[in-house]
Amino acid sequence: MLPSVLQRRATDHIPVLADEVRRLLAVRPGETVVDATFGAGGHAALLAADLQGSGRYIAVDRDPSVRPYFDEFKRRQASLQPRLLRGDFSIVLRQLADNDVEADAVLLDLGVSSMQIDLPERGFSYAVDAPLDMRMDPSTEPSAADLVNEAPERELTDIFRRFGEERYARQIARAVVRRRPLATTFQLVDVIRSAIPRPQNFGDGHPAKRVFQALRIAVNDELGALESALPAALNMLRPGGRLAVISFHSLEDRIVKEFMREGERGCTCPPDFPICVCGNEPILRAVSRRPIRPSSDEVVHNPRAASAKLRVAVKV
Numbered sequence: 165m166l167p168s169v170l171q172r173r174a175t176d177h178i179p180v181l182a183d184e185v186r187r188l189l190a191v192r193p194g195e196t197v198v199d200a201t202f203g204a205g206g207h208a209a210l211l212a213a214d215l216q217g218s219g220r221y222i223a224v225d226r227d228p229s230v231r232p233y234f235d236e237f238k239r240r241q242a243s244l245q246p247r248l249l250r251g252d253f254s255i256v257l258r259q260l261a262d263n264d265v266e267a268d269a270v271l272l273d274l275g276v277s278s279m280q281i282d283l284p285e286r287g288f289s290y291a292v293d294a295p296l297d298m299r300m301d302p303s304t305e306p307s308a309a310d311l312v313n314e315a316p317e318r319e320l321t322d323i324f325r326r327f328g329e330e331r332y333a334r335q336i337a338r339a340v341v342r343r344r345p346l347a348t349t350f351q352l353v354d355v356i357r358s359a360i361p362r363p364q365n366f367g368d369g370h371p372a373k374r375v376f377q378a379l380r381i382a383v384n385d386e387l388g389a390l391e392s393a394l395p396a397a398l399n400m401l402r403p404g405g406r407l408a409v410i411s412f413h414s415l416e417d418r419i420v421k422e423f424m425r426e427g428e429r430g431c432t433c434p435p436d437f438p439i440c441v442c443g444n445e446p447i448l449r450a451v452s453r454r455p456i457r458p459s460s461d462e463v464v465h466n467p468r469a470a471s472a473k474l475r476v477a478v479k480v
Contacts, residue, residue: 178278179206180410180469184456185271186210188476189406193218195268198260198400200224200253200393203277205237211269217243222267224249224256226301227280252301254392261399268405270397274390275412276300276380278468288380290372293350298380308379309347317341327387327415328378335359336375349376377413387415394423398447401479407448408476417455417473424450424477448477 179185185207191197191214199208202223212221221244223234234248249256253272260267280300281288287297287308296309306314311323317337324333339359346352353372360371381387397407411417427448431440455473463470 178466178468179210180273180466180472181456181458181462181474182207182210184474185408185410186214188451188456188474189269189271189408191215191219191269196220196222196266198222198224198257198265198267198270198397200257200270200397201273201277202230202234202248203227203273204230204279205233207271207273208237209240211271212237212241212244212246215244217241219244221246222249222260222265223247224251224253226250226252227277228302229279229283252389254389254396257393257396257400261396265400266402266405267397267400268402269408270401270405271408271410272390272393272397273410274386274416281468287349288376290349290353290370290376293348296347296349296352298376298383300384306383308383311379311382312340312352313345323382324375324378326378327381328374328376329414330374330378332360352376381415387419390416390419394420398427398479403479405479406476407479408474410472410474411455412471412473417475420475421455424448424475427477446480449480451476451478 189211191211193216195215196219197211197215199211199221202208202225208221208223215221221241223237223246225248228250231248234246238246238248276288280286284292284294285297287294296307296312298308311320315323320337320340321333324330324336330336336356336359339355340346340352343355346355352375356372356375394409401407409420411420428446428450430444430446431442432444433440433442455475457474458469458472
């Protein structure tokens, strides 16, 4: 599914819902695109192609390992003079908005990318043994090991329950505290398996899936970053500009859905007021009431797309 303008390697990120993103962002020559999660540049190659050599492409990513992908993208799209701004997208988007940078299309492809999962040393995967890290920006603190080995039991319980919706959060947190220090992903997986009822080890999905998700979200403050990034992205958009967000779990999608609903709402007067006195008007229009999901064919070719949800709104 990666366009031919980029050579795919085993660890490259196959862009999820690429055709839908391209169609709904509807990028035109001369426009400005802000790709807030550049990654391996899969979506970028498609969106830049629609600019047809005329316009601006601003890429954002906190992971320093994206640099080779961006350099290749820049070489192939030199006429656009692409820029890579490295940092947390919530901070970078606010800075761009504060500097009056305007955009016609903004894309946020949330969560961890395939190229991060497939690099064992990053510690994102429970399928290979590696140091407990999970930082999207390796220069930041804390790491997953810091949280696992230093956080109080109550805090770990809260992290596993809130960010992983883990049914056995308390039991797992207690086992972690009892067995730490833990240094590797497999050590953590062993602790999780020992803490949950035996039948759950053979249930739907890997028993460590929710805990790993929870730690990754906490380490990278993913939900807090999303809550800050959405209003900044909206502020950047010109009237008629499009915002597309791909999420991969219900916690992310809920934030995006509520943000777009609030933007569509307009009037905030109490329902018993005969006329509107607040003067607020809708500032967003969602392109669909329900999130857009990948086709069964896409999931067959890219199983990691299975949980993806795309929401797109237009600034009015």
